[in-house]
Amino acid sequence: MNAQEAILREKLNEYYSLVFEKELIEEIVNVGFVEKYKSGETLIDIGQNMTHIPLILKGAVKIIRREKKGDELVLYFLEKGDTCAISFINCINRKESIFKAIVENDTEAIFLPVEHIDDWLAKYKSWRHFIIDSYHFRLLEMVESIDGLAFQNMNQRLLKYLVDKAKIKQDVNLEITHQEIADDLNTSRVVVTRLLKELHNEGKVYSTRSKVKVLEL
DNA sequence: ACATTAAGTGATT
DNA sequence: AATCACTTAATGT
Numbered sequence: 001m002n003a004q005e006a007i008l009r010e011k012l013n014e015y016y017s018l019v020f021e022k023e024l025i026e027e028i029v030n031v032g033f034v035e036k037y038k039s040g041e042t043l044i045d046i047g048q049n050m051t052h053i054p055l056i057l058k059g060a061v062k063i064i065r066r067e068k069k070g071d072e073l074v075l076y077f078l079e080k081g082d083t084c085a086i087s088f089i090n091c092i093n094r095k096e097s098i099f100k101a102i103v104e105n106d107t108e109a110i111f112l113p114v115e116h117i118d119d120w121l122a123k124y125k126s127w128r129h130f131i132i133d134s135y136h137f138r139l140l141e142m143v144e145s146i147d148g149l150a151f152q153n154m155n156q157r158l159l160k161y162l163v164d165k166a167k168i169k170q171d172v173n174l175e176i177t178h179q180e181i182a183d184d185l186n187t188s189r190v191v192v193t194r195l196l197k198e199l200h201n202e203g204k205v206y207s208t209r210s211k212v213k214v215l216e217l
Numbered sequence: 218a219c220a221t222t223a224a225g226t227g228a229t230t
Numbered sequence: 231a232a233t234c235a236c237t238t239a240a241t242g243t
Contacts, residue, residue, distance in 0.1 A: 153231090154231070177222090177223060178223070179222095179223075179224095187231075190224095190225090190226090190231095190233075191231060191232070193223095193224060194225085194226090194231095197225080207224095208240095209223060209224070209241085
């Protein structure tokens with residue numbers, strides 16, 4: 001047993017010992033590897049081929065859908081204990097990614113080569129559940145995202161975005177410009193400025209240049 | 218002090 | 231809610 005494997009086993013036991021059976025953890029130790037990413041790095045872009053799927057250990061990853069012209073929209077965030085089951089299907093089909101993934105907070109993840117994950121589906125009940133649960137959860141988040149687009153006004157979407165972001169960062173003090181928010185919500189900076197001012201006056205946030213403090217979680 | 222970047226505002230669609 | 235055009239404020243060099 002080398003040092004790499006020992007580290008991997010330790011991390012798995014820390015985060016996934018309740019989720020996966022022992023044999024599966026051993027398999028993961030054999031084929032997986034840990035990677036670290038800094039905030040702002042692109043994990044995968046639309047059109048790239050997926051060769052591995054991630055198990056997030058630490059940090060958060062932002063999942064974005066992008067239109068050809070460059071318009072972007074944040075769909076959801078992946079956090080500790082999450083995987084992107086969408087990436088799983090992409091993997092077994094050997095298809096290109098339909099999303100872009102950007103590291104939100106510094107992230108550490110175990111990467112698993114695609115060729116094993118299919119076998120494990122048949123072999124391990126815990127793996128099956130993990131993948132199905134993950135799929136279910138992503139679907140729910142996607143529905144939430146659609147609801148936001150279809151039924152909510154910008155005002156509510158903005159507040160939800162800020163609250164989500166504060167939760168993920170574990171800090172109500174966000175360092176973000178109006179322009180960046182506008183990009184994530186696919187709206188204009190002017191609109192964000194005005195709505196943010198409303199929220200500010202309502203006492204829900206406190207905002208200064210390049211900073212927003214979320215007052216209501 | 219000056220240039221750059223972020224934010225605020227009124228008018229128009 | 232988006233866009234334009236313009237102003238004002240904050241920040242970096």
